[in-house]
Amino acid sequence: MTPTETLSGAEIVLRALKDQGVDVIFGYPGGAVLPIYDALFQQNAIRHILVRHEQAAVHAAEGYARSTGKVGVVLVTSGPGATNAVTGLVDALMDSIPVVCLTGQVPTHLIGNDAFQEADTTGITRPATKHNYLVKDVNALGRILHEAFYVARSGRPGPVVVDLPKDVLIGRGVYQGMPSTPHRSYRPVVDPDPLAIAQAVRMLKNAKRPIVYAGGGVINAGPEASRLLTEFVHLTGFPCTNTLMGLGAFPASDPQFLGMLGMHGTYEANLAMHGCDVMLNIGARFDDRVTGRLRDFSPHSLKIHADIDPSSINKNVRVDCAIVGDAARVLAALIAAWKADPTKPDTGALAAWWKQIDLWRARDCLRYRQDAAPNAVIKPQHAIKRLYEIVRETGRDVFITTEVGQHQMWAAQFWKFERPNRWLTSGGLGTMGYGLPAAVGAQIAHPEALVIDIAGEASILMNIQEMSTLAQYRLPVKVFILNNEYMGMVRQWQELLHGGRYSESYSAALPDFVKLAESFHAVGLRAKSLGDLDDVIHEMLAVDRAVIADICVDKHENCFPMIPSGAAHNEMILGPEDKAPYGAAQPGVTEEGMVLV
């Protein structure tokens, strides 16, 4: 193309996407983006996946991004298209998922006139995105789109909105390709300060009760970061725990893995966090689900925090050593510095620490009681455990998405993730309805892989329309519903914290999920009791089509362990036996904590 050759704005959009290596976008058409849809129609390089709701478009792009490490791309129209996308954008913001969302807009001369399907998209999405743009000049469009991709994937990743007025899409201008100069103002630090690394290694070498606490930042830094994390943990002999976002960053089958930490984390992970003397946090953000009551969080430890986002450091928890940088580069530097430092670690103290951890492990905090009779009620934990075991036997590469609630926590506890990018769940925002559209994105990215949405009967109804997307693209996603006829986590909190008053948490008037599946051209299966469970799982995996498996589980099972909001790690409820009798105060639950979510 000669520099003076012009393209329409819509053509520039597709050209920029192509130059960014985009091969699939998730979207829904409408008046303001018709020029882009017209241009899409006339090309084959970029595949468009038609979702059934704009929120699902963003979640699908998130599923695509998380399972591939690439930027997910969304295309929606103005007004309601953009406002529907907002939940997905905030979800991506909270979980640091790189997404570029193109929104249509009314023509520039109508902006501010309350035109049909007009919304102040940049205004509404300003706190919902990492950054956003309103393009007013077609000649700036190429540059802005490339900048949007750069911002979405650089530093701490996140969602970026580019708002595109219709006249800019129709008008003709010169396409500016990939920029050759660095961004004027946004240049996140990725290489750690060697002095901070040296300080961290000194602390770690002198540790007697160390712990490595790794989060989603390790996943976002790419598979190499997970490999380096494993290398570092093996090199040091330290115990390692992962956050909900970090599951898969360290192999779950490794003897040095303590499981997930936090509100529904394992006994050993949380007590090790509470009792450690040196904590190394890599790519996690001391979220309230992890810390519990802040003033009692790991009270006797020196804390090292490595994060690519300087604003995450010293936000909730004051740390003793701050390292700003990309998780992979931080880990590589820590490994090199650890090897170079002549100080011998205190192996005696570490052995004693492991002995203590093994005692905690022996509590077997995830145990549950499954009656073995074929007509026994299925325990939800057992359903996931069997699903995991049967899937593992197949040896297939598997991606797990979830909705939000009890089933999500049980999935996090019972699925053993050995590799990064296989676990797609809404952590920060906690968006019910995330799992099915995220599974769409993961299955589009990995057509040969097994993609399972572990769901609850309440959450799945929040984006159930995406069953239609599965049918259109013949996506063999498996929806595994733990159906307890309750918004289980709400019910659990009402039981433990609100005197058993189950206000509005019963899933009344549920559809027949088997018939629902069939009406969406999918296969519907149901397991009513233990005797059906394995057969349903086998059949679900054998069918090369979308499946809804309705697993009828114990209606009153609670998710343990649990640290009630506002309680400390050592005030964990391990099981029903720790539960206060009705009317009595639950230990660890305070007035102060009741205010918390």
Added chain:
Amino acid sequence: MLKALSPAHDTSTRQAVIAVLVENEAGVLARVIGLFSGRGYNIDSLTVAPVDEEKQLSRITIVTSGTAMVIEQIKAQLDRLVPVHKVADLTTEGPHIARELALIKVAGTGEKRVEALRIADAFRARVVDATTESFVFEMTGATDKLDAFVALMRPLGLVEVSRTGIVAMARGPKGIYG
């Protein structure tokens, strides 16, 4: 290893004067203000104007208050906004000059009018508008000087005050990039 007394337990608040150099583009001020309201930070005053037409840069001066941990957060949050070039905490980075401009309207006749003019002279306020029964004074200075002047004008017929909020700059030869 001894652990330093954690500033997390330091609940005393301080005022901070923060200078922010930003791209002069649409929405940048909304991003800064939205960050403060969205995260519950205080804005005591805020001024903004373009300072470099060629490079299209604007400078925002924010006066805020909070605990040491909150001020550190504010700076980090500002710094990660995409159009932000530089954030400087003038309060902690050495001595700085902070100035404010005010327009002060005083109405009155007779002895009060003479007294207002005499005090204005002592404070080096300039008369920028006058009628037979009013003055508008223009005054530049540190915030407490302006406060003192306004307080003195109150019994002398103060009608209204318009103030810019603080603009500030570090003393010495170095610029904001240090």
